Amino acid sequence: MAKIKALxxxxxxxxxxxxxxxxxxxxxxxxxxxxxDPYAARDKVKQLNPDVLTLDVEMPRMDGLTFLSNLMRLxxxxxxxxxxxxxxxxxxxxxxxxxxxxxxxxxxxxxVAEGLTDYAGEICEKIKVAAHARVRSHDPSRSSEALKKNLxxxxxxxxxxxSGGLFKxxxxxxxxxxxxxxxxxxREVLASLPANAPGIVIAQHIPGAFSAPFAQRMNESxxxxxxxxxxxxxxxxxxVYIAPGTQHLxxxxxxARFVCELDDGPPVNRHKPSVDVLFDSVADQIGQNxxxxxxxxxxxxxxxxxxxxxSAGCVTIAQDEASSIVWGMPGAAVKLDAVTGVxxxxxxxxxxxxxxxxx
Numbered sequence: 001m002a003k004i005k006a007l008x009x010x011x012x013x014x015x016x017x018x019x020x021x022x023x024x025x026x027x028x029x030x031x032x033x034x035x036x037d038p039y040a041a042r043d044k045v046k047q048l049n050p051d052v053l054t055l056d057v058e059m060p061r062m063d064g065l066t067f068l069s070n071l072m073r074l075x076x077x078x079x080x081x082x083x084x085x086x087x088x089x090x091x092x093x094x095x096x097x098x099x100x101x102x103x104x105x106x107x108x109x110x111x112v113a114e115g116l117t118d119y120a121g122e123i124c125e126k127i128k129v130a131a132h133a134r135v136r137s138h139d140p141s142r143s144s145e146a147l148k149k150n151l152x153x154x155x156x157x158x159x160x161x162x163s164g165g166l167f168k169x170x171x172x173x174x175x176x177x178x179x180x181x182x183x184x185x186x187r188e189v190l191a192s193l194p195a196n197a198p199g200i201v202i203a204q205h206i207p208g209a210f211s212a213p214f215a216q217r218m219n220e221s222x223x224x225x226x227x228x229x230x231x232x233x234x235x236x237x238x239x240v241y242i243a244p245g246t247q248h249l250x251x252x253x254x255x256a257r258f259v260c261e262l263d264d265g266p267p268v269n270r271h272k273p274s275v276d277v278l279f280d281s282v283a284d285q286i287g288q289n290x291x292x293x294x295x296x297x298x299x300x301x302x303x304x305x306x307x308x309x310x311s312a313g314c315v316t317i318a319q320d321e322a323s324s325i326v327w328g329m330p331g332a333a334v335k336l337d338a339v340t341g342v343x344x345x346x347x348x349x350x351x352x353x354x355x356x357x358x359x
Contacts, residue, residue: 003030004131007050009041009067010034010082011059015107018116019054019082019123026124038067045075052078052131055101057092065095072100078130082107090213097183102130102325106207129180129298133325172198172356173235173251173258173290175282175309177275179205179297181325183214185345186295190222190240192349197224198291198356199235201243201251201260203278205271205297208246215242229260243273250281258286269301275329279305288313291355293348294339296324300332307338315355320344 006029008019016034023029032048035041037059045053053071057064068079081104083093093104103126107116116123174197178185182204190200206214212228218240219226229241229249235258243249248263268274275294279302282290292309294302296319310316316339318330323345333339343351 001028004028004052004128005030005032005048005050006127006131007032007041007044007048007053008034009038009053009059009064010056011036012056015056015082015116022116022120022123023127025120026128029124029127038062038064041067045071045077050077052080052127054080054082054105054127055096056082057084057089057096065092065099068096068099068101072135076100076135078102078133078135080105080126080130090207090210091217093210094183094214094217098187100135102126102133102135103180106209125298126180129326129328133181134322171289173282173286174198174200174293174352174356175251175278175290176200176202176293176295177204177278177297177302177305177329178202178295179271179275179299179301179326179329181296185319185325187218187221188345189293189295189349189352190218190224190226193222193224193353195223196238197353199237199258200224200240201229201235201249201278201282202240203243203249203273203275203302205273205275205301206245208244211242211245215240218242229262231260231262233260234258235260243278246272248273248277250277251285252281253285269299271299271301275302276305279309283308283312283314290314291352292316293318293352294330294333295319295345295348296326297329298326299328302329303332303336303338306333307336310338310340316340317348317351318342319348 006023008016010016020031023031033044035044055064079101081096081101083089083104105123215226215228224240226240241260250261252259252261268277292306292314294306306316318333318339320342321327
């Protein structure tokens with residue numbers, strides 16, 4: 001098999017050196033070149049035709065987001081962002097994912113060399129996944145306008161989009177799991193739901209410093225109320241609860257209510273939060289009144305939990321391969337016979353509302 005051709009774009013000579021050493025240590029990856037800024041990167045993309053590009057956010061002459069926006073509009077290709085584990089870094093990285101980046105690697109604020117080395121295996125895995133991911137051209141102005149119109153449409157209908165006073169209780173709960181490509185997939189689903197939709201709990205694979213900014217961005221993209229989940233928080237209709245990036249999210253019954261609980265146990269399937277942990281708790285505590293959804297992502301986390309939900313009598317939905325950035329998690333769920341339906345991303349929100357209305 002031909003090696004994956006990687007181009008490294010970073011203004012730091014140390015980071016370029018470390019990434020080159022890390023990537024070339026993997027027999028499936030070849031570093032075909034490096035660039036110190038986007039202008040040099042533009043020329044090397046044309047010259048070397050790489051399969052995947054690593055891109056720093058903060059660079060001289062042109063920032064990474066501007067370059068990424070131009071690249072995804074003119075020459076779409078897989079991009080893995082190199083970002084810092086800071087609040088500012090989180091906001092910029094989430095914006096990069098909106099613009100079409102496949103994934104990101106978070107580098108520490110201090111001792112970058114050792115930090116990158118600690119995550120060498122993860123970095124190589126993300127490069128390999130990105131090289132085979134589905135990439136689409138991206139027009140940010142068009143996406144923003146479509147989102148704005150969708151929110152205006154939902155907000156302008158009676159009860160925020162529902163009819164007949166539906167969804168007033170949390171008897172029906174929606175559980176969603178996602179990984180690579182999931183931040184944007186989740187945003188598309190939430191943006192199409194009304195303000196009084198059933199309560200939603202989400203496990204998205206994301207670093208701890210990124211989960212609160214991610215929840216804030218989702219809150220700005222939907223008429224529902226979105227927040228990072230806190231321990232003991234009651235689950236209410238019209239609200240979305242996103243697992244913190246450093247803890248598992250589980251659902252517990254408290255009398256007639258459901259509440260969020262945070263679990264600081266070890267990673268499951270190498271992940272914390274784990275989708276399996278969330279789905280298992282929903283199957284145990286809620287049973288057939290829940291709906292399980294597994295979206296784009298690499299690996300198999302969530303497939304076993306979705307199977308448990310299906311066995312408990314729940315409707316379970318997997319995002320289809322054509323609309324997934326990476327069809328790892330949904331594909332694993334389908335292979336395990338854990339789903340009752342496979343749908344393209346743009347039809348999942350409508351299906352959720354149909355199922356909730358029928359309950």
